[in-house]
Amino acid sequence: MRKLVAPLSLTALLMLSSSAGAGLFDSNGYPSKGRAIDQLKPAADYNDVLKGRPLALGIMRTRGQGFVPSRELHDYAHGVMMRLLAGVKLPPSFQPDVHILATPEFAGECTPDGTLIISVGLLEQLETEDELAFVMGHELAHAIYRHQTPNWAKKAQYFAVVHGSAADAVAVGAQAMLGGQAGNNVLRGLDVARHLAKLSANVLMPQMSKAQEDAADALGFDLLVKAGYDPQAPLAVMDKLAQQEAEAAAAAAAAKAAAQKDKGNDSGGGFMNKVGGGLSMLGTIAAGGRPSTDQMADIAIFAFDSAVDSMADDATTHHPATERADMLSTYYFAAYRDNGPVAPTPLPWAAESKSPLKPHLIALLSHYTDAENASAFVADAHQGNAAQAQAQLARATAAPTSDHAYTDFVAAEYYDTRNPKQSEAALVRAAAGPEPSWEVYSKLTDIYIARHDYPHAQALMDQAVVRFEDSPVLLPKRIQLYVLEGRDGDAKALVPKCKTYDIDELTDACKKTAGQG
Amino acid sequence: MKSVFVLIVMGAMFAVPAAAATGDTCSASGDLVISARTPQVDLYDAAGGKRVQTMDAAKFPACTPITGRAPNMMLQISVSGTKYWVPPYMVKYRFAGKLPAVCRNLAMGSNTEKVGATRGLGEGCPKPGAK
Numbered sequence: 001m002r003k004l005v006a007p008l009s010l011t012a013l014l015m016l017s018s019s020a021g022a023g024l025f026d027s028n029g030y031p032s033k034g035r036a037i038d039q040l041k042p043a044a045d046y047n048d049v050l051k052g053r054p055l056a057l058g059i060m061r062t063r064g065q066g067f068v069p070s071r072e073l074h075d076y077a078h079g080v081m082m083r084l085l086a087g088v089k090l091p092p093s094f095q096p097d098v099h100i101l102a103t104p105e106f107a108g109e110c111t112p113d114g115t116l117i118i119s120v121g122l123l124e125q126l127e128t129e130d131e132l133a134f135v136m137g138h139e140l141a142h143a144i145y146r147h148q149t150p151n152w153a154k155k156a157q158y159f160a161v162v163h164g165s166a167a168d169a170v171a172v173g174a175q176a177m178l179g180g181q182a183g184n185n186v187l188r189g190l191d192v193a194r195h196l197a198k199l200s201a202n203v204l205m206p207q208m209s210k211a212q213e214d215a216a217d218a219l220g221f222d223l224l225v226k227a228g229y230d231p232q233a234p235l236a237v238m239d240k241l242a243q244q245e246a247e248a249a250a251a252a253a254a255a256k257a258a259a260q261k262d263k264g265n266d267s268g269g270g271f272m273n274k275v276g277g278g279l280s281m282l283g284t285i286a287a288g289g290r291p292s293t294d295q296m297a298d299i300a301i302f303a304f305d306s307a308v309d310s311m312a313d314d315a316t317t318h319h320p321a322t323e324r325a326d327m328l329s330t331y332y333f334a335a336y337r338d339n340g341p342v343a344p345t346p347l348p349w350a351a352e353s354k355s356p357l358k359p360h361l362i363a364l365l366s367h368y369t370d371a372e373n374a375s376a377f378v379a380d381a382h383q384g385n386a387a388q389a390q391a392q393l394a395r396a397t398a399a400p401t402s403d404h405a406y407t408d409f410v411a412a413e414y415y416d417t418r419n420p421k422q423s424e425a426a427l428v429r430a431a432a433g434p435e436p437s438w439e440v441y442s443k444l445t446d447i448y449i450a451r452h453d454y455p456h457a458q459a460l461m462d463q464a465v466v467r468f469e470d471s472p473v474l475l476p477k478r479i480q481l482y483v484l485e486g487r488d489g490d491a492k493a494l495v496p497k498c499k500t501y502d503i504d505e506l507t508d509a510c511k512k513t514a515g516q517g
Numbered sequence: 518m519k520s521v522f523v524l525i526v527m528g529a530m531f532a533v534p535a536a537a538a539t540g541d542t543c544s545a546s547g548d549l550v551i552s553a554r555t556p557q558v559d560l561y562d563a564a565g566g567k568r569v570q571t572m573d574a575a576k577f578p579a580c581t582p583i584t585g586r587a588p589n590m591m592l593q594i595s596v597s598g599t600k601y602w603v604p605p606y607m608v609k610y611r612f613a614g615k616l617p618a619v620c621r622n623l624a625m626g627s628n629t630e631k632v633g634a635t636r637g638l639g640e641g642c643p644k645p646g647a648k
Contacts, residue, residue: 329606
């Protein structure tokens with residue numbers, strides 16, 4: 001659950017023309033004639049953005065369950081990326097890499113340093129390597145063009161702090177449900193948190209313009225064709241996106257209708273009071289507290305009033321997928337019409353694949369699918385049953401994913417109330433694994449805190465500080481732990497650090513936790 | 518980036534995408550090629566074969582049933598009684614079937630959002646606790 005979109009920005013358009021060559025590109029980002037790759041003028045030096053890689057990776061690692069720790073999967077995706085770049089003249093300082101994000105979302109993005117982020121959900125749904133290559137080519141284009149704004153890290157950290165709080169709200173709501181305390185307000189609160197998360201994801205993350213996205217489509221298409229992949233693959237990707245967009249539009253309409261019904265029942269307070277309610281909830285959660293169900297419900301109106309009711313199509317980052325497909329088709333017709341059909345390349349986990357990686361990657365991805373299905377049952381008992389979920393988790397937490405944060409975190413959630421020792425064991429496994437996530441650290445720290453085992457909690461927190469590049473996301477919990485340990489001086493010393501991020505919610509949470517609020 | 522109030526203001530920029538118009542005026546059901554998408558449409562003798570004919574968009578038959586789909590997405594249609602394959606980028610098409618919704622997560626708080634170049638999943642899925 002995380003991520004981006006950007007307001008259409010003149011600055012971004014200017015950036016595009018300066019990086020790609022003024023006058024060569026249409027206002028939609030496609031070349032006015034010829035191929036984008038033939039007009040490509042990469043930056044002379046990418047060292048400045050490359051220096052930001054450790055910080056970018058630290059930020060990405062705080063999302064959800066972080067990266068999938070699989071050398072095989074990394075090497076496969078890296079191989080696709082290098083095939084796309086073969087023969088493209090780029091300076092040695094352009095050093096792209098790829099990481100797989102452990103999330104069921106259908107997601108691809110790129111950090112400023114040239115790290116492509118591909119989600120497990122994307123890998124699960126794409127049907128050919130050619131489709132994957134187009135997504136990766138699109139993201140590579142962003143990196144080559146240096147589309148990310150200089151304040152990416154700052155915005156990404158802001159997103160991580162606020163969005164992480166919303167995610168926590170979902171977890172809090174889910175816990176309440178599992179504890180048998182579910183009521184209408186909790187259910188509403190879950191909806192609220194989900195929509196708040198969506199709102200923050202769309203608004204807060206570093207964003208690009210439509211023109212930049214179109215330029216990335218054009219160059220991504222060129223890279224795809226040059227590498228010998230099937231040029232029809234982008235259409236298949238757009239078909240998938242179009243379907244998701246249609247489903248999203250239908251869900252939004254239903255959500256809006258539900259919100260309007262809620263508004264009709266609302267006893268009042270007005271919009272600003274709802275905003276206040278939302279702020280209050282965020283502050284409560286960010287400070288490590290548990291929001292009331294009323295607080296969670298209040299923010300629904302806030303979210304819908306400010307977002308859904310104020311929709312503006314022209315402010316989305318991307319054209320709708322059907323329009324993107326049309327633009328890609330126009331480009332294909334103009335620049336590549338004489339290219340004949342190409343046989344698609346199977347993904348290494350496809351039935352027809354002869355890849356030596358096939359057995360390992362099938363096991364890996366099927367375990368993630370098992371964990372996702374178990375997670376669905378944790379969220380909604382109508383999606384499956386306990387015996388099925390236990391069997392799924394038994395598979396998901398076996399090799400090669402026995403110490404993966406995603407699979408173990410789902411197991412921890414499932415066993416949270418059923419078998420706390422088993423839940424803790426899953427978290428301990430993940431914490432000792434190759435890519436423990438912040439959510440794993442956070443949940444395990446809470447367990448240690450609850451039993452007053454502060455040394456273990458502090459040891460975890462010290463590890464997390466290093467692992468997540470001293471992320472601001474950690475600060476409220478670090479302060480909370482210092483206070484509990486009686487280290488008030490250390491707690492207060494972190495408050496000025498919170499202020500340096502210029503995020504009011506974070507500063508307030510830090511001060512409140514340190515006893516200064 | 519000072520406060521959540523900024524988020525509210527910027528929230529006006531958030532938009533749930535609407536499905537773009539496809540120009541689909543075909544009354545027939547099933548899998549269809551609706552119309553030409555590019556100024557001309559190339560017809561191939563096989564999914565991986567050669568271009569054997571080119572038709573101007575205006576002369577391309579509308580609402581033509583799709584009789585086959587190759588792994589490389591080429592679409593088989595019949596034109597004047599002869600079967601050809603067309604590249605999907607050259608035509609607007611519609612499939613009657615729908616990919617099943619992927620209803621996962623939610624406890625992980627992860628599958629309901631659009632992301633980067635893409636859209637999230639689960640929008641049509643049951644809500645947590647829904648009866």
